[in-house]
Amino acid sequence: MNRSRFLRLLTASGASAFAFRPFRALGAIDYDFSGTPAGLRPYLHAPRPDSMRVSWWTDADSQTFIDYGTDMAALEHTVSGTRNVLGSNYHYHTVQLTGLQPDTYYHYRVRTENLTSAMFRFRTPKPLGTATGKFRVLVLGDNQIIDPAQRRFERLVERAKKKVEDLYGVPIEESIDFVLMPGDQVDVGTLQHYRHLHFEFNGWISPYLPIMTTIGNHETYSDPGLANYKAVFHYDDLDCLGVSSPDPEVYYAYQLANIAFVHTSSEHTGAAQTGWVQDLVSAAETNPQVEWMISLCHRPYNAEQYIGDISNWMRNTAMPIFARTEKHVLNIGAHHHLYARGQTREWPVYHIISGGSAWDQYWGQSNEADYDDVQKTIANWAWQLIEFDLDARTMDVRCFAEANVRFPEANRWSYHSRLIDHFQRKLDLPAPDAPTLAAPPAEPLELPLTLESSAYVSATGENLNSTWFQIATDTDFKDLKVDRIRDVENIFGDTGAPDFEPVDIHADLDIIQYLLPANALANGSYHARVRHRDTNARWSPWSAAVAFEVTGSSAADDPAITLQKHVYALDERIRIDYDGGPGIATDWIGIYRKGDTPGPVASTLWSYVTGSSGFREFDAKLTEGEWFAAFFTNDGYTEIAPRVPFYVGHPPTLATGKSGYDEGEAVAIDFTGGPAGVTDWIGIYRIGEAAGEANPAQDWDYLNGTRTPPASGVASGSLAFDGLPKGYYYADYFVNDGYFGIAEPIHFSVGTEISVVLIDSPVVNPGDGFTVRFSGGPGTPKDWMGIFRKGDTPGPDPLTAYLYVDGNTTGSVTFQLPDLPPGDYWVALFINDSYTEVSNRFEFSVPGNEELKIEESALDGSSIILAWPSRVGTDYDIEGSDDLETWETVRSVRGTGGRIEETVDAGSTEPRQRFFRIKTR
Template sequence: MKDLLLRSILFLIIYSVFTLTVAQVPTRKGWWKFDDKTNILKADVGTDLALQGTSKTIDGPKANDFAVSIGTGSYLKMNHGITPASGNFVNEYTISIDFRVASIGRWYCFFQTSPTNSNDGDCFINTTGNIGVAATGYSLYNIKPNEWYRLVISVKNGTHYKYYLDGQLLLTGTIQTVDGRFSLDKTLLMFADEDGEDSEIDCSEISIWDSALGAADISILGGYGHTIGSPTGKTHMLIPFLQNPSTSSMFISWHDTSSTVTKVDFGTTSSLGQSTNGTSELIAGTYRWHTVQLTGLQPNQEYFYKVVSGSGSSSVYNFRTLPGANYTGKIRFLLLSDTHNSDTTMSSKIIREAKKNMQQLYGGDIHKNVNLVLHSGDLVVSGNNITQWTTQFFAPMSPISPNIPFLTVTGNHEGEHEFYYKYMKLDNISGYPAPNAFSERFWSSVVANTMFVGLNTNLSGAALTLQNLWLESKLTEAENDPKIDFVFLIGHHFSITELWGQGITEDSRPAYLTNQVFPILKKYSKVIQYSYGHTHGFERGTVESQSTTPRNDFRMVCGGGGGGAIDRWGSYINNDYPNIHVTIDNFCYQLIEIDVANRTFESSMYSLGNASKARNNELMDKWYIKVTQQAPAAPTTSLPTINESQIVFNTSKISSDSLMTVRIQIAEVIDFNKTSIDTMVHWKNIYKADASFNPIDKNKGIDLTKLSFKRTALKNDKTFYYRVRYRDHNLKWSVWSNVTSFNTPTYIAASTIPAKFNLEQNYPNPFNPVTEINYQLPEVSKVRLSVFDILGREISTLVDEVKSPGFYSVKFNGKNLSSGVYFYQLRTNSFVDTKKLVLIK
């Protein structure tokens, strides 16, 4: 009787505990156990899943338990049935996934919130077995292959984003915004990634809740018995950031909350064998930055290393020192800018795609073939926000930062904040080393035959004067050094931009570039490129050299498509500048290769598209400099072809390379002291995009050897002279051609009274300083012809009177105006038309 009573009591206790446990976990909105082999995607709770791609049924983690293996490139569609409680999308939910992977070293994806699989995945296992995503951070814990785990992600956007593994807190991630990237549409894609980071993965169970489960609920859910240890925060600990390399040294920095040890173990093999100690500095809060400078290294040598601090040691990584003075191989670098964004989806993707591309182009060990990463500023959204330095910069850069060293300049979003100068170690290459107040503000570093210069375009006042003097000294140094072939500069701000017109007058930085920096750069023959950001997109233009020993012109290139929200066409004022030849509103990066022995420079821009049209590492622009290539031979001119409407100037083909630009001068005097036309025409003018979001080339189909001008551009019954010179894509100019004279016959109009109102495009355009505006009136009209600046202010009235029907021509002189875009408008009682004119001095 006692035994029966004890068994009854024991049963009641077990039943009560079981009932309490079940009651403590909220009811699921969806539950898929994959145990019905006849319908493996059947829902135990909710709606059946749908398969896109391939899968197979496999044995699960327990006897008589089944699972599904989702093939590479395949995914499951889940209609979760959760109704948004706040916002337009589901912002509070919990997902549980029982999973297993066969190996580490590949990317695996858990889910993606885009129902069309058009964006990057939103939770990964990276190649070292860490779980997370750049936007939220990654765990320090590394999963093991061929073992089952239960991952639970509890989300309440605006409040928390937490990862749990086998019932234990794995990572407190960066809090996400309401209705942002991590909110759910009606359909959730499990295991989907749009660009191949979705290797085969096994899954034995998926659950979803319409609430953010707490730690107690998740602990009850349990898992497969792994001990996770202390959860990680967002400080991105023990992930190295290489910076400021040289032929004999390397700075290695990393986060760790502990201050007890700062050490790097290193060597020329994976056995390491040497150690160097360093120092740590508390940046803010718990963010402690450890730095070791390795010195006494050999040039162009591969080293293996790991970082060691109070929380432990990192994996073993490797890097290569810069090549020495006698190096004759190739140097390569990745160029980035404006990677800052609170949503790091695109900046993280750009880094991964750039790494993949570099591996395909140069080989799998990128540290052996790529020397440097240059970043021209705007690393974070707010330089004074300590968490952003990890979530927006160090974490997204981490796929390459342990292997390739960085050199950066500060952007306007860093705002000269102390965090930038605490994190970046530039003193030994600084224009004015410590204890000077301007230490690390601007710097230079020589790699083989190339001098790299980092400018600070945030400075003002006396600091700019100091920077200018230093810049002159470095350019003179390069000019006098026969071993230096190229000077490559980075700074954050632009001189002009086509995508973001408001930015030109937003502050004084563009004027500083235009009026102070560029006049300095023009004087030196070895300058090949000034790279900038600030505008979020890609732009490429040219600046004419004024060196007394000219070699070639130089380029100004915007690489601001690094992850910040793209400045789309039409979002801001757009200006079509003649010396910007290619503008594309895409996310992008650049890879640059310098062949030291052959003295050549080649740069390529790769695009990832934009929100309207994705692109997959598409090569969209390419340019070069070849020092030893001769300039084009003098072109030959012949008589132009003239008819009632146009004049076509006939010139020879270019002698070598390919024709980029023709400069043509037309004058009534043979010495060309006073010209009727003096303009440059380029092979290409990519400006804006079509309905399919492809770039528009406004000069498509142009034949630069047959330049065409309106007949009305030149006076009737006059003798004119013309000549041309050619610039090739190597940015070298020919000398002037022979001079050809021609006569303009008198043009007789088909009718003395126009059939309609018309305002013609001014000519020449661009102009300096005089241009001609033609218009026609079909009837007696009160006419007002005015010129306006870009802000809409009337700056000149050319005509303001009653006019008879007929054809009219008016000269406009802009000698007292600044270079820029202006507008002219013809207004009558029944007609209004406005056109743009560009003054370039």
Template sequence: MFNLKDLFRHRSWLVHGLLTCLLVGFSSLALANPVPYLQSATPDSIWVSWKTASGSDSLVEYGVTAEQLEHKVSGNVQTLASDYLYHSVQLTGLKAETRYFYRVTTGNQQSATYSFMTPPAAGKNDGKLRILVMGDHQIRNQNRYSQLVNAAKNKIEDLYGEPIEQALNLILNDGDQVDVGTLDHYENLHFAQSSAISPNVPIMTTVGNHEYYYDGNLANYQAHFIYDGLSYQGIAPASDESYYSYQVGRVLFVHLNSMRTDATQQQWLSRVIAAADQDQQVDWIISIIHHPYQAEQYVGDISKTLRDSWMAILSSTRKHVLNIGGHHHLYARGQTREWPTYHMISGGTAWDQYWGQSSEVDFDDVQKTIANWAWQLIEIDVASRQMKVDTYAEAHPIVYKTEGFHLHSKLIDSFQRRLDGGQPNQPAIQNEITAPVALPYDFVSSSFSSAYPDGLNSTQFQIADDAEFKQLRVDRIRDIENIFGDTGAPLYEPVDLHANVDIMTWQVPAYGLPNGQYFVRVRHRDSNMEWSPWSDSVNFEVQGSSSGDPALKLDNNKYASGAMVKVGYSGGRGNPTDWIGIYKAGDKPQSVRATKWQYVPTPAGELSFTGLTDGEYFVAFFEKDSYEEIAPRQHFYMGPLVQLNMAKQHFNEQEPVVINWQGSGAGSKDWIGIYRVGQTPGGVGSTKWQYTTSAEGTATFSGLAKGYYFATFMINDGYTEIAERIAFSVGAEIASVSLDKQRFEQGEAVQVHFSNGPGIAKDYIGVFRQGAIPGQTGSELVTYLYFDGAVAGTVNFEQGFEPGQYFLAMYTNDSYDQVSNRACFVVGNGPLCGAVAGLSVGQQDYETGQAVVFSWSDTPGNSKDWLGVYKIGQEPQSDYATKWQYLSDKQGSLSISGLTAGDYYGVVLLNDGYQEATSRVTFSVKAAVMAGDLDGDGQLTMQDAQQLRAAFGRCEGDEGYLPGADLQADGCINFVDYGKWLALFRQQ
């Protein structure tokens, strides 16, 4: 218990805590008059928000000087609680890159006069863009975050010698703006502690996990932040505003929601990135997400969806240069292994996080992890197409408790990206190898060289069994610095693990490779994140090492009481004091003595152990009388062995599954678990389970879905199996096969996906001609592929097929017993399988704005049969239909309007799916000449308006004059032309 004596012993903590409370109190008092909060700025608009305890009017007065606030705009108010009124006013009709002065008023409450700068126009190709990045807040009752905000503001104003609103364009928060999503935390944490800067620079937030606490549907988040009006290329944000994108100048910002990683968000992201990749007015993409790409502390607490899927989508364009994450309350920075993309953690000032608290791993795609509270300044030089990111630290969380913010905006990292850089020169392995090598052995790379000004950042060495480098033994990226860990008390300075490492040399240690033939290669990465080509590979042979990687092998993993345990070993070091020990489960070698042990002076052999009592054990392999393990452990059980049996192995759906057991030790936590074939107990949860507290008995399991299963018997609430598994199935035609498409070109490879297979070694995918009867003469297999008993995966028929219709299915155990659905496909231009319906289009060529008429007949007449219109080159299911409609009957006609210029095809698809019921009919849409359609897409959109605004003030002969924007035909472009355009826009 923390008593009064303890309190005075920690008087430095007491003083700091009292000062913190006073500062938070003063902050709240300072907010008695409204303090504005800026967000969602565009070149011609901005949202101004503020909170009051009373008063329903929402007024903003603004102008281009502080003395003349001649414009007045009213907005709306939300009553979020009886004393919590949230006001929002959008200022519109503003000019890009212009400084405005303003104040807000509610009743007799009036703010001070502040100023802000509007952002540059989309696509503007000069100037600089500066972005401040700050992470997690979370601590409501201390002023940590407000200190960080003030420190960043002071440093930036000092760097550029001008007010923050003129030095900075935007602030990015990467999530956890609150500790819980209550009104109290929004008011007294995010808004109060951002108040030194929020009236001057727009802040854009990201959803973190803490926004969902006490606010599971993000109602309070949506009430405070106004992102629903933002879109990019007409691609709307999430309906709950939890992910969105917007463009500033030539930069696209993409805010993602790591708490809701569903297919809808992924499809949205794919559309945004595909559009940006083709957009000549976007050079840079910066993504923001709360859970990061990688973390070296609290390992695994990351966004696996970002790492496994979304980063590939983001980096499918080289415009994506930086991914910003938070969640970990520190600073970290790394580079993706293949793409020229940085990933960064900006962890703000939230709950203390430092070295030694958690599981920690030094990853080679993280260059530095520094446990400081820090912020980042991103500067993009638009004309030179260069980005620089500087990180400034303010405090270490432990030192902060006695010294406060003690680092005083210390620069701790700087990195850059130039879009117009190129590859470094190809390196070479310097070693001249003319004879087998003995380990240890050093491979040496040639020096780094490049035609570009960027220096060396990383090397990557690979050693493989094969010349194609598919079977890798070594695959290691090392950076010129590797900041991991710190010096501890009192300074907690970061430590560079590569301070004395020559990353141009890779040493294979003694016994690091077994005897055999290998290939080695190297490549270099520069400080602009560009990889060189791989060096030419060098072949070498290792002799005098082990015969293989160190390994242990048991003759069984469960033994009857008192049985002999045989342990095979191979790949040993051959030292006379290498040894094998047997330990009880849970024992830690060195902390306790081995239950049994023996020396193994030879590299390979077999040992026998007797005299073990009943229980759970593991076997470990050690080197040179030490406790350094050189092989993976092997686990086993000794004791009563259980017999499992079932009356049958095949069950109908909804039929109870009955399993009998006998011979157990009747442990209170022994249990039977049911798993799908291919699953590993402990790796995944069981599908069904029951405790078995008697020596024998019967367990009944109901509600099993269709599938292939096995049952096993385990002990002590763990995953040690003490019975032979028994396999069974529920339902018929359990497995499934699918194709990404139904139509293939002659000779094209056919890729087949499969799942829920029986898991038998000689299961296979067989392909037959349409109409064949598998197993009958004259219906022979066209071809087949085994897949080694996998229960799920993909196989590729690389040889391709002749024109015609085919079907394929999964067959089990080298038989013609079909255990999956059939998937049909066609090769060439013939009709798809089962496609007997007809479809036609009224004409081959249309103009934009003209309806395209389709007629169909002989369709099945399902209520969800539909007509899809796709651009040539797109495929149903892989791509969204450009337009679609459900069909009203088995035959009829319909019209599709609103198609932009391009080449298309129409097709009828069945029952809300993607099975094509007709041939594809093609047609073209050509752009019609339309007044005000400046980008020639056949429709009036805000893209046309932006082009018109960009041409304001230009006359014939001027650079940038657009004849199509001169709607009044007087030779100049002005507001009258815009008024005419707006009238046309509203009429369409």
């Protein structure tokens, strides 16, 4: 149904008037923000037992003073600081208070030559190494949206403050020690967003509690060198246990009480940061003054929505280093705008996502998967409270939800600090007892089979949280066929409209049992074991293994062999997994050089297999070059699975000077360290296209820069590729005139507005859904389609609507925007959660009745002339009514604006109302 505005004409002798019905929003907000803090709002950060940094903004003031003391009636100290002019109307004032006493309340006010703040109070941290009392941390995720109307992050902060003060019955600075923020404090790294988003929205708490920030991807937008971030936040004087960061502000650590807090950067991973984490863990492990460690990384350890959009550096590199010490108990991420919690598979470490209240994220919006190291994902806007009982050596974490983005705005903020998660980590508690696994029948059995663990037993009082079942073909459990962790509670998805409540998909599951359905395993011999995890995240020892044999199975897997990678070092062990084999005792796996024919040519390495599935490892060193593995049956040379090629040797390194090139600009690909074969070559392919005979390269050259092989190998150099059409590409190093790439491919783009977006019509009827088609996208996980008003600049100006495209390079998204106001808009594709446009801007309009206006009116009220602007290709009906119930068509028009004259009861002496509206057809 089309929404329309009304033009009312009140006619009488010599009188006329008109009025418009305003655009109706979904509903009024349920909280009055007229009480939002005003005036100078100081911002505390970099807390130390003997110092505190205090900052604030003014438009133009030059002086910087703080008056402070332990008695608010007598502020006995006054200190001056620095004023940094970062831009017009962006004067940044900073004072570092030093010589303070630990665990002491200080009253203070900040002032300039023109302004003086209200009186505030903060508490300095406890002495380093303190191991008694309570230590509490407030965690607030992505700030990100500046939205001056909704101010959604400000609501989250205000409600967190209220809940904390209700919980403890004291002002927030008496109960909370400081605030952690895991990244995306802004939407773009501009001064406007730092001042009017991060500082302003945190004004409820920033004068009372120090806030410590983490680099997110949005801090780098519009500020790739982080100049604004480093001008605003000062962490370069912090260290932890004598370990200083090689790149302070970008990643850094500090100690408060007996807890080490480590802020890593998911946007600046590399050897330097990894080495720094190693040094911190080594120092903390041997230092008795640190008993706890918490790490932060903006992109999370894992996520069940927008799967794959995580920090692989944290998951695969940093977390194993952190896990070397059991002092590391919690990793905090963000990036996804919801709450999630899980436990790492192997270690007693919790990980959470604190997604704040940023851009909308909800179930059904993206690619999703249920992971066994994520116990719950709840699409609410929420915040967390961490409480350490330092005497009891206990960490208690609670998560409070405030809002659900799927609710209409009128009741969106209706949760009122609902407790949606609670977990603990306690040091020194023993693990649960090892379970036993009931032995299956001794004779061969047909599936289904239920494996059953003994009951959970623990001396600590902790409850059962998880079970871990493994089934393998070998007694060392290296060739795993089942490797499954299940939690007592597994929150995944929601109930849908109208309540959107979280769903526990394990509500009716007995995790003590594990069902192997029919045909779940191929015929053969297996070993199974189980262990239990308690609510303290501690695993029991494994049970003793039980053996069983499966028969009568018709598992449909074809024989296959797999390798863990495709390039190996000269002295590296090679593991080959096999599956779906016939199970004949003389089945075997062989390794051959490329070009060898099994049979006439003997294998270089070979081994019999055991059963229909398993793995074999080969220790003998292979010479440099291309090889393949093959799966043979019954001591013969009949191959029963596709060959798997691999390369042995030093992989080359490819590099390019930049990630984006202009059309017509030569793309330089540098190479070094490769095998330097005379027919080795470098090829350029479009993203999403695989190299092969059926898919020729966009461009290629041998290593000498020509298409004639060189007389001798070229070990290093640079190739220039001209004339690439605009698009997204990757380059790889291929060996021996073949299509086997052995380098880590490098990615780059050519041109601007590479992608194409299109709507079928440039006019979208009010209330109608519309589809935006796209092609030539970058194919990164969080590419998104955004709608802005005409004339707006992405980032500084508010976003009207958006949808992610799920990493697709070609496809469509459909917007359902029933309340999109009339006006002119444009839509474009943006790359990977950034404000970098990668497509054309497709302009469209939403017509509305506010365009219908009175141009002239007869003095006697007998007629009016209505006018409207031109909108080519749009059909309109001009309708009139005396009572807003019975409408008649006055005029139908198409494709242009214009003027119409409407007669209204000529000669009438009585005033009357006449309503008009314009509707699109």
